[in-house]
Amino acid sequence: MNEADLQADATDRMLLERMAAGDRAALGVMYRGYHGRLCRFLSRLTRRPDVIEEVINDCFWIAWQKAGTFHGDSRVSTWIMGIAYRCGLKALRQHGDEPVDEDTVPQERLPSHDPGDDRELRDWLGKGLEKLSVDQRVVIELVYGVGHSLDDVAVIMQCPVGTVKARLFHARVKLRNVLPALAGEPARLKEGAP
């Protein structure tokens, strides 16, 4: 854990204490602070904005209720991601796992002024993620997207670290095999090379 992480966690703990005392302003700060990363995390589970908002609000509703019971066994961010993960799975059960082919729909509707590089990168990523299971997508997002350690991910997903390692391993192997080679780089010549 680096200095910035430690500082962020100290701030989070302070906000959580204030939330436990009923301070709604603290809840607002926390909500805004986590909104971006929760949105992206949940966008790996569903493409529906209404479901994403519902899950974020479920998550913070629980965090608000349970702020006083947080004992600091983990970082606050780990605690919140864990709540969001469980709320997300619950929403998936309620709304049904969004069909994978829907993943491409919002991207096609995106306005053309989306920066070209990002657009290309998103498309590339989307092709890979659709081949993964929900849990594999969650692990890859938590490790590469959010930057959580494997131990953190184990706490979030409430499973052994070995399971996290296996999911990450399989997700990466699958992505390596399905993602097209980097644009602008020579294709692999392993087989064809003299």
Added chain:
Amino acid sequence: MTFTMDTNRDCARAWEAMPSVLQESASSEQNAWLMDHLAHCQSCSEDYAQQERLRLALSLPADIPVDPAVGLKRLLARLDAPVPKPVVQRVRNGWLTRALAAAVLLQALAIGALGARYWSESNNPAYRTLSQASAPVPAGALHVVPDATMTLADWNALLHSLNLQVVGGPNDVGAYTVVPSGAPATGAPTLQKLRATRGIRLAEPVASVP
């Protein structure tokens, strides 16, 4: 290109080390080792470039529009909303089940208008089925619907304190018929006390049959 046993083992180690190096959470030794391996191994170097791109793609902000201001406003409104009590579960098998069902029914039907008809000992066969009071009702009898949250002990204590005893019910709309026991009937005050009691949803005098 031939892979020796060592190369395979090193490549596996390199594959394992990539996430923590990309997260910048690897030790400097691990970091240096991987960079050295990549410099000599074209295959792992390509894999690493792909993993780097993967991490970059995953770190882009979500491309789904969700407005935090709107969401927060909804959340705050939700905090103010009354929490629905799981009363139904608590009394599902209890003595109050029918009273609860009746009370809900009454709320839905608007107590004032329809309730009065249900309470009356009407001879209209259409209403007879709603009343199980087949025998003549004693003077001063009341119909009482306790709330689902009322415990049996509270209900008994209330009846005891008001010198009431249950002579019938619950009927199909959940009303208990109670009458003054022993002491002379003190109709109006008893009725008022019942209505003022927390946990009593409804208390009405039983309409006298002409």
